[in-house]
Amino acid sequence: MPNAAVVYNPTKLKRDALDEVLELARKKAGWSETRWYETEKGSPGTEQARQAVEDGCDVVIAVGGDGTVRAVAEGLAGSDVPLALVPRGTGNLLAKNLKLPIYDLPAAVQIALEGPNRDIDLGFVDWKRPEGEEERKAFVVIAGMGLDAQIMSSTDEELKKKVGVLAYVKAGMTALLKDRRMLIQYRVDDDSPKQAKVHTILVGNVGTIGHNVTLMPDASVDDGQLDIVAAQPSGPFGWFRLAWRVLVDNTLLRKVKPRKWRDRDDNAKELSYRQAKEVTLVLREPEEIQLDGDPFGKIRAVRVSVEPNGLGVKMPMGWAPGPKHAA
Ligand SMILES: Nc1ncnc2c1ncn2[C@@H]1O[C@H](COP(=O)(O)OP(=O)(O)OP(=O)(O)O)[C@@H](O)[C@H]1O
Structure with missing residues (x-):
């Protein structure tokens, strides 16, 4: 039995x-x-x-x-x-x-x-702490560094119990006001290494981050790929344009907007998107990292990779594989 x-x-x-x-x-x-x-x-x-x-x-x-x-x-x-x-x-x-x-x-x-079982991708991070210690962890939703990890690590757990997601808004405003950028060296798959200055870098396995906000419109939980988003807003309307991209373009208009418009937008400077099997990041200064919304402290470098079909998940009765089920 x-x-x-x-x-x-x-x-x-x-x-x-x-x-x-x-x-x-x-x-x-x-x-x-x-x-x-x-x-x-x-x-x-x-x-x-x-x-x-x-x-x-x-x-x-x-x-x-x-x-x-x-x-x-x-x-x-x-x-x-x-x-x-x-x-x-x-x-x-x-x-x-x-x-x-x-x-x-x-x-x-x-x-x-x-x-029925559905095989989904499992994300992995192999990181190096500032003191040199190495560790491997899994994630199913998103790994993030920069602004969002600062939000997770400074969110007041007592406040979260009382007001739920609103606690993140308070932590978010505080982190935004600091307006801190990370200097990173990154390498995506077999590309040559590059440098960038970003506020946040997110590597996701799924695209929706709650309240139906779609951060990574092309992310699918079983495509064998990671979706990478780098946020680098600049100028007085940078954060406004970024919020518009996420809340309006990705979330509301995605279903009605022709694909070619989205392709044109996909690398506007506030938000750059990439899909890859692996990304390696080396940080100039140690930065906070979060996995699936929980803070994991500061790291110096990290390799994020994906194990396609690495996890079986039980789905509702009648579920069957097909494009309309892609998450
Ligand atoms: N027996 C326990 N007593 C106190 N804390 C616990 C216990 N078991 C787990 N935890 C803590 O609970 C946290 C995990 O919580 P969990 O992910 O289930 O809920 P959550 O944080 O409210 O969820 P979400 O991430 O969606 O906000 C971990 O930080 C873990 O240390």
Whole structure:
């Protein structure tokens, strides 16, 4: 009989609430006893997911926000055990990009036990800390440096509990006022290395960053490619033009705007886009990095790469591969 493992963040959902729904569903589906693994502040899900794989589970259900999902996905890398989501965070970005149900326990549980598998790309970062320490981490949504990572690292967690995403607005305004740019050396795939001065550089696996804002209009979760965006607004209207590009062009007009117009716009100077399998960045000064919305401190250099189809995710019943499902 198959069995499910649950890796859950107890600050996001009480075990009893999920257990009640899961017990009914697993008995009905003929699954054996569920194994439970609780995350901890200093151990947000990677070790638990690895343990669950070692214990022989058939699916790992991650319960929590994007941080928990990222950590569990990292623990599943290299295994063929799929991930199922019970989204319980602020952003829930992977779930939203894959159009999975949010805050619907029975639907999430049914998907976990009976839903079809979809293979999606898994992003990896190999970074070097300012002190020289090297580390490898996975991400499923976005890796970012510069302004957005400063926002993540300075967002007030207490305020986030009270006002949700508005806490990011406060941190964002503070970071914007500092108007700091990073001097980077970068190399995209086999191109020759180049230099640039940018406010933010984002490397994404999915294109929508919550509230239906599409940052990377061509990003697809299973195209085997990373989408790179560099933001370098300048002049008094630079940030305004950038916001217009993201909020109006990418998000609202994308569906109606002819492709050739978008091609012409795609490398306007506020926002440059590239698709690649790998990008290496060397920073003049150590910079903050964020993965899927969680801050990971300062790094000196990073190689971002993608493992195509590196992660299986449980999808809603009736899902089948096809262009209209591209995220
Ligand atoms: N048992 C625990 N007690 C306290 N904190 C925990 C525990 N388990 C995990 N955490 C912390 O929870 C954070 C991960 O939270 P999670 O991603 O589930 O929600 P979130 O941060 O609200 O989501 P989002 O990223 O969407 O805002 C990690 O920083 C981790 O250290």
